[in-house]
Amino acid sequence: MITVQELTPIPNIPKSNYRRIVIVGAGFAGLKLAQKLAKTDYQVVLLDKNNYHQFQPLLYQVATAALSPSAVSFPLRRLFHKTENIIFRMAVVRKIDKEKKLLETNLGQLNYDMLVLSQGANTNFFGNKNIQTHAAPMKSTSEALYIRNKIISNYERAVNLPTVEERRPIMNVVIVGGGATGVELAGAIAELRNHVFPKDYPQLSFENMRVILIEAGGSLLAGLSESSRGKAKSYLEKLGVEVMLNTMVEDYDGFSVQLKDKEPIQTITLLWAAGIKANSLLGISPEQISKNGRLIVDENNRLINEDAIFVLGDQCVQKDEKYPEGHPQVAQVAIQQASNLANNLKLDLKGKPWKPFKYRDLGSMATVGKKMAVVDLPFISFQGIFAWLVWLFVHLMAILGVKNKLIIFINWAWKYLAFDPSLRLLIRPKYIKRHKREWLLDQDEPEEGS
Ligand SMILES: Cc1cc2nc3c(=O)[nH]c(=O)nc-3n(C[C@H](O)[C@H](O)[C@H](O)COP(=O)(O)OP(=O)(O)OC[C@H]3O[C@@H](n4cnc5c(N)ncnc54)[C@H](O)[C@@H]3O)c2cc1C
Secondary structure, three states: OOOOOOOOEOOOOOOOOOEEEEEEOOOHHHHHHHHHOOOOOEEEEEEEOOOEEEOHHHHHHHHOOOOOHHHOEEEHHHHOOOOOOEEEEEOOEEEEEOOOOEEEEOOEEEEOOEEEEOOOEEEOOOOOHHHHHHOEEOOOHHHHHHHHHHHHHHHHHHOOOOOHHHHHHHHOEEEEOOOHHHHHHHHHHHHHHHHHHHHHOOOOOHHHOOEEEEOOOOOOOOOOOHHHHHHHHHHHHHOOEEEEOOOOEEEEOOOEEEEOOEEEEEOOOEEEOOOEEEOOOEOOOHHHEOOOOOEEEOOOOEEOOOOOEEEOHHHEEOOOOOOOOOOOOOHHHHHHHHHHHHHHHHHHHOOOOOOOOOOOOOOEEEEEEOOEEEEEOOOOEEEOHHHHHHHHHHHHHHOOOHHHHHHHHHHHHHHHHHOOOOOOOOOOOOOOHHHHHHHHOOOOOOOOOO
8 A cells, every 4th residue: 555655735725614626637627627616615626737728639730830839728727716616736746545535746745535536648658668768749738849849940950961861861750640649740740841841941852851650550540430531541642641551660769760561761750649548646556447557437437446536538447338448538538527527526515316427429520731621420421621610610619718719710810821830930948957956846857849
């Protein structure tokens, strides 16, 4: 059994007569739950390692200079100005002591009456340390910004190299993973190559720049309809993306991508969108963790063998007749589970019975480029310009905050009318060594450009 070290309590968390619910993670699930519990008879303490919420579906647009990081990140404190029962702290949660109902964080310890884990997932490198060291993942705003800086600095570098042979590995971009993230990144990078970079770097020949999308399986966008999968591939090929299906990446040394039974590819830019693994924390019992790392919950999202711990979204696996392997790790599942738990916690206040979670699949979509998207609704699939307009509308509506919606709308209008995304800036954080420790606050190290 893991016990939490004697730490001082997190300061300035007020005492309350209400039961305290601690939520770890302010992503789609944690944030929705906190919002729905505003102004109820619970004290809610929301913890996240960042002080902003990240809208992951549009990260690829940050990585490809179409949107600024602030357009897809929303300051959490601003959401809770008028809700006294919600307290936010920027904190990294490390351990849990289930017996004592205590959490250990980098700020100190915190006790709870009920705990909700919604820590999401992180990139899965499937144990390959070389790939982890040299490839660029895209799970957070800072990682997307790193990719933007890397791609732009590559061309600033390539333009000074005398020979095509030297320039080629600097200019090529290889993306691994044929899910929505890989498809969207590949399409957006190909559009930059086709329309933007030749104007910025007239001395470079972009025929020498390959954009390659590698997928281990037999098709892109597994889980979507056959027509959408086929159309996404043909859209990418129209943009000049080389799609390599049934191809396994075996290793990467930062310069050469080794493929199983195929010729290696020279690139210094390998973008890794090939898989995710659920986040966790110390103190969870092994029998509560499934083989793929997701925490096992019942139909009310309660962690198995626990009374007071719940898990939501990407971090949990909840099996039912329709989803014997668990739900897909997508935003709608996280949001709907959070809503259901909030409703149940409100029923609890009235002493009424809880209602089990039932997932309502609203459909899936992915965009490849201008006027090229695929949409699968439960009753119909369609592709092309109408699908693209639907994709734009749905994502604009889903983003938090009127200001962000407006900024994104203007950015998109400018980008699609002028084909000239205006954010091709190389801005790299410069931090002084002696301040580094303070600045990091035990978080993941922020990346400097490249
Ligand atoms: C690039 C990309 C594109 C995507 N596109 C789509 C899409 O188009 N449609 C779709 O439905 N889904 C998409 N997804 C998946 C979707 O974003 C996730 O399913 C969803 O975010 C899951 O919500 P969550 O609340 O479980 O986790 P998250 O939204 O990931 O939130 C987890 C939160 O926990 C915090 N956290 C983690 N560990 C700790 C800790 N120890 N202490 C404190 N805080 C912690 C994190 O900072 C984060 O804020 C995409 C994902 C990615 C990465």
